[in-house]
Amino acid sequence: MIDMTLTPAHYKSDVKPVWCPGCGDFGVLNALAKALAKLALRPEDVAVVSGIGCSSRIPAYTSAYGFHGVHGRALAVGTGLKVARPDLTVVVTGGDGDGYSIGGNHFLHACRRNVDLTYIVMDNRVYGMTKGQPSPTTEADWTSKLMPQGTGLGEIKPMAIALAAGANFIARGFTGDPNGLADLIVSAVEHPGFSFVEVLSPCVTFRPEQREWKKMVRGHALAPAADSVEAATRIFADDGMNLGVLYAGTRRPFAPPIGRAQRTPTDLERRFAL
């Protein structure tokens, strides 16, 4: 249902975010509200699903339907919801720890399954809610109480993983550019299949150096690659600061038919009758 009178303010709830002042996630909330307004979706036709972490608190801050589940399983909840209710617009949200560590397996299979939903990961390269531990995207030499010497592990490249696993739309945005981010979210929602939007979302509390990201990012540096091979070449050469759409594929979304009954359960009893 299209309603042209909806403004971004319609998509925010009256719940006050728990986020620290200056948190990048405010930018994602604003961009999401703008995108939904642009898409003119009624709040009740949108579901925002999340797991656990600072960024995963976002569903309650929207006026859409929300589901705030357990750590790492947001994509599974979103997948079930979208398959059962293809009429809804499903946006799954979360952070880098939720999506790439505890939920890593679901990320792989959501890319591969290609259900028509949008996955927004607010990547701040740290576990903020538990007060500063390294995540899979944290630099190897970043020190913390838990890993005083740093992890010594290379950070993963989520966009490369998404590409290899079969995601149909892959983009990167930045919370310091809410209009650009809103446009990316609009494109992601509109693109059929599984759309992955990596958002650079600074943690001003545990990663204050990320305030510098606004000077480092390059807007519109990524344009959709012609094919996945070209996209792979680009993403492996990428320093993580290029914004835009990396890849927009044409894979058919996973959308098994639901609601088209040819029989009743009582009909099925006949096969057991002697």
Add this chain to the structure above:
Amino acid sequence: MTNPSNSAATSVAIALAGSGGAGIMTAGNMLLEAAASAGYYALMTRSSGPQIRGGEAAAMLRIATHPVECMPAGFDLLAAVDWENVHRFGAEIPLGAGGLVLGDEAEGAPPAVFTASGAAIAALPLAAIARGIPGGRPNMVLLGLVGALLGLPEDAMHEAVSRTLGKRPAALEPSLAALAAGRSAAGSLQPFTPLAPPPGSAAGRWLITGNEAAGLGALQGGVRFVAAYPITPATEMLEWLSPSLESVGGVLVQAEDELASINMAIGASYGGVPSLTATSGPGLALMLESLGLAVASETPIVVVDIMRVGPSTGIPTKSEQGDLDIALHGLHGDAPHLVLAPNGVGDALATTQWAVTLAESLQCPAIVLSDQFLGQARAVIDRPAAGASPAARDVAAAAAEGDAPYRRYALTDSGISPMAIPGTAGVTYTADGLEHGERGTPSSQFTDHAAQLDKRLRKLADHDYGERWADLEGEGDLAVITFGSCTGPLREALALAYERGLAVRLVSLRLLAPAQPARLAAALAGVRKALVLEQNHSGQLLRHLKSSFDLPVPLASLRKPGGQQFNAAEILRHVVEWSAA
């Protein structure tokens, strides 16, 4: 049938065995179907070696003139096409003293484990007979032989083979020829007590496995979304559900793991579609955190656990009632939920259906504890009675601007608060695993936590579960309390006890949580002591009864671990000893 003086048997137990690929399961199913269409009741279970394919296989059947829910203490006939590794079934196929072991004379003597009881031995040239028929196979010769020994009508045997192979004419003709050859060869064997005439026609009866019955019950209850990860012995339920769901307008998603399965089901249920997942112990263990999410977010969900031997990988192909503890107590925090257990192949339908109805109306998770025995057993049953009424979720209506804000978790008297379904205007909310206030807004306040705990407990505690909570049978001042697949052999044991003048009540608990102590105490009125029967090593049901029921009678325990089902004679022996103690 073991009494040769009888001219006909009211119950015969047969095992067909051989190496993998010999067509033992095919022959077993044909024998079962022939007995079923001839008007007998029957039950078939299966066992196989640890190899995924190609291992030794055994089809165990009991054919009777009355409904059967378990195997007897001794088999009357073991018929094998070869003896390769078949000795491994020694414990599962005990031969009665009057039993017969039948093999191929070219295969040598049967394993001593089968003949030690004094069972008679017979041998025929099964493979040689099969070789005489172009395309003929020994399993069909054996099938013809066994059918003749049992006195099953030739047309019923013929029909069972034709139904299975009808679409493969190249296999059908030689199979029917081999079947006839086997039937003719039976004349050379010593007399075998045949079955008594069947108790009427097959009309009105079903031939079904417990896993199929559970799947059908789920659909009858309204389930239209299933997400699951393959696991023995739940896979067949999923394989039945996949096309069946599609035909009734539902969908099954194969998930990447059990964590995904349950969360997909929770997501679908949040969207308003009754949802289920099926698994076994290892999968249930993985799902526990998210079961807590379903409790806290008040999302209806059904998890069917086809229990197998644990812990860890255990024995995936064998049955055990070892998941009761985890189903009752595995969730962290105070998390009231439902635990139910079907107590027969047919009851898997009604109990699963009831679980869906309860989960939907109480907005909470329900765990259904079936097991490998019930799930994979295929049985002739009387048509199951109609189940509980279909799922009815209390759904919130749309609200208009100016209405009071929607309170998803409103503190109602019943504890049940109307649930908004996405797409409904004016009542959007965020379902949350975080503790929350009435509107769903996260709250870390004690008062909200206590109020929501009370609400979630109240809705389960105050519900009237009606008569389905347990099966109560018999009279007397003794009782045996059990659940699940122990019920079948217990029922048979207590019938035998009654014939001997010992009256003992049967209590089979179908609703294990929330516990119904008042109902159970009432059911035990006049009972001076009770025996608790279960199939696990530590006495999980016994502990549950001691901790959550505070019963007015002393409890004794009869239990053994999984891997070998109880039989009626074994239970009877213990009940007689216990009654005199």
